[in-house]
Amino acid sequence: MSPKALLTVIPPDIVAVSDYEAYARERLSDVTWAYLQAGAGDEHTVRRNVEAFSEILLKGRVLGSVAGGHTRLNLFGHLYEHPIFLAPVAYQKLFHPDGERATALGAAVTQTLMVLSTLSTVTLEEVAQAETAPPLWFQLYLQADHGVSLDLIHRAEREGYRALVITVDAAMAGVRNREQRAGFRLPPHLSAVNLPPVSSATPTASGQSRVFEGLMKAAPGWDDIEWVLSEARLPVILKGIMAPEDADHACRMGVHGLIVSNHGGRVLDTLPAAIEALPAIAAAVGGRVPILLDGGIRRGSDVFKALAFGASAVLIGRPYIQALAAAGPLGVAHAIRTLREELEVVMALSGTPTLDRIRAEHLSI
Numbered sequence: 001m002s003p004k005a006l007l008t009v010i011p012p013d014i015v016a017v018s019d020y021e022a023y024a025r026e027r028l029s030d031v032t033w034a035y036l037q038a039g040a041g042d043e044h045t046v047r048r049n050v051e052a053f054s055e056i057l058l059k060g061r062v063l064g065s066v067a068g069g070h071t072r073l074n075l076f077g078h079l080y081e082h083p084i085f086l087a088p089v090a091y092q093k094l095f096h097p098d099g100e101r102a103t104a105l106g107a108a109v110t111q112t113l114m115v116l117s118t119l120s121t122v123t124l125e126e127v128a129q130a131e132t133a134p135p136l137w138f139q140l141y142l143q144a145d146h147g148v149s150l151d152l153i154h155r156a157e158r159e160g161y162r163a164l165v166i167t168v169d170a171a172m173a174g175v176r177n178r179e180q181r182a183g184f185r186l187p188p189h190l191s192a193v194n195l196p197p198v199s200s201a202t203p204t205a206s207g208q209s210r211v212f213e214g215l216m217k218a219a220p221g222w223d224d225i226e227w228v229l230s231e232a233r234l235p236v237i238l239k240g241i242m243a244p245e246d247a248d249h250a251c252r253m254g255v256h257g258l259i260v261s262n263h264g265g266r267v268l269d270t271l272p273a274a275i276e277a278l279p280a281i282a283a284a285v286g287g288r289v290p291i292l293l294d295g296g297i298r299r300g301s302d303v304f305k306a307l308a309f310g311a312s313a314v315l316i317g318r319p320y321i322q323a324l325a326a327a328g329p330l331g332v333a334h335a336i337r338t339l340r341e342e343l344e345v346v347m348a349l350s351g352t353p354t355l356d357r358i359r360a361e362h363l364s365i
Contacts, residue, residue: 003027006096007327010334016342017319017335018298023326024095032094034182036321040174041269045262049296052273056305057364064351071343073355075290075312076235076256078135078162081111082340083313083355084303086320086332087294088139088165088239090119093190095325100127103324106332107134110340115139115165115315118152119192128159137163139239141170142220143195146227152194153232164232165259169240171219174267222253229254239294242277244284251288258285261294264317275306279360282310300342304350307358 004026014020025033039046071082086107093099100122107114114134116127118141128136138156143149153164229236235256240263241247247258260278262271271277274295282291293306294315306314316339323331352358 003029007331010327010330014334015338016299017316017323017338020319020322020326020331020335024322027325028095031182031184034178035094035184036318036325038176038178038184039265039269040176040267043178043265043269045265045269045271045273047265048273049262049265049275050273050298052275053296053299053302053305056275058301058304058346058350059362059364060349061351061362064353066348066351066353069344069347069353071340071347071355073312076163080113080135080313082343083307083311084297084336084339084343085113085292085313085315086115086336087315087317088115088117088167089317089321090117090192091121091186091190092321092324093121094187095321096328098122098328101130102329103320103332104130104134104136105132106320106324106329106336108132109329110333110336111135112336113137113313116161118194120194121190121192123193124152124155124161125159128161136161137165137237139165139167140228141167142224142228146224148196149228150231153228153234155194157233161234163235163237163257164228165237165239166225166228167239167263168220168225169242169261169263170267174263174269176266222249225250225253225255237292241281242271242274244280247281247291248284251285255289257290257292259292259294259315260311261315264295275302275309278306278309278311285310297339300339300344301346303339303343304346304358305363307355308360308363310360312355 073080073083096102100120104114104127115137116124117139138161237257238250238255239259240261241258242262260274260281262274274293278293290312292313293311297314297316303314320332320335323335350362
């Protein structure tokens with residue numbers, strides 16, 4: 001059976017971002033669906049990212065004055081209308097013919113920050129130069145050749161990207177069994193257009209570890225972060241921090257922000273949920289730099305809980321991709337608006353008219 005056509009009107013039964021999942025499934029092939037939904041190993045962390053939020057209870061506060069409330073925030077000198085950002089997701093033409101262009105349009109109409117992946121199927125210039133471009137950060141996978149990485153940094157700077165987000169938790173791909181069982185391969189007509197053509201990997205000698213002597217041989221280290229800090233003119237944010245020790249080390253090195261993330265559970269299974277790691281990381285950082293949270297956000301109440309534990313903003317991934325696959329830019333915009341309105345409801349019923357008033361004391365912990 002061929003995939004269904006994109007929705008042109010949002011059906012009345014899509015009232016939460018999770019409702020997009022069934023519609024997206026009907027519009028994606030089995031192998032593409034496996035790629036999108038897959039996590040590492042047995043996918044414990046994928047599930048935990050979502051389930052952990054349900055175990056954190058709101059306190060609820062009554063009779064508070066919330067007149068004039070809003071969801072605005074300032075990060076790195078820029079004002080944003082709300083704290084729900086779009087995480088970097090690779091190869092978006094798998095999910096919509098216009099790929100990242102369609103996502104950017106949905107982000108623009110909702111005044112939402114979009115983080116563009118190094119592995120985008122649309123060039124970083126094309127996204128930035130669109131007539132309706134949203135606020136943009138650029139996600140950087142550090143390349144073995146510093147020259148390639150530096151070229152990406154300079155291109156992002158020239159095109160007005162506001163920050164660099166360096167992913168540090170995916171030096172090699174996770175063992176995603178669901179994806180392997182489905183036989184996923186990137187279609188030949190799609191590629192990471194921001195990068196030069198990839199040469200064949202150097203084979204390891206007999207008896208050598210394919211992991212340690214192959215895949216990880218050119219993996220980035222802390223010295224590469226120091227190099228980026230010395231070269232970049234944009235704020236440098238590390239994405240993939242799950243340990244307080246790493247958070248403290250990054251702050252002492254001079255990074256400008258951190259994203260608490262386990263890569264959506266796609267790299268290493270049985271990590272804790274991102275929201276479970278957040279409080280200890282916030283304590284270790286002690287307000288030195290802004291912290292964002294990525295992973296498991298499905299409700300406005302989840303956003304509220306992340307902010308209460310010390311995040312300045314959150315990123316969503318699979319939810320907006322499912323909306324993109326179901327309804328294109330319209331779906332992306334609707335998913336963002338839904339989460340923002342849910343957040344406003346929770347804020348109002350918790351007596352917190354602005355984001356800076358949200359504290360751990362608003363949770364039952």
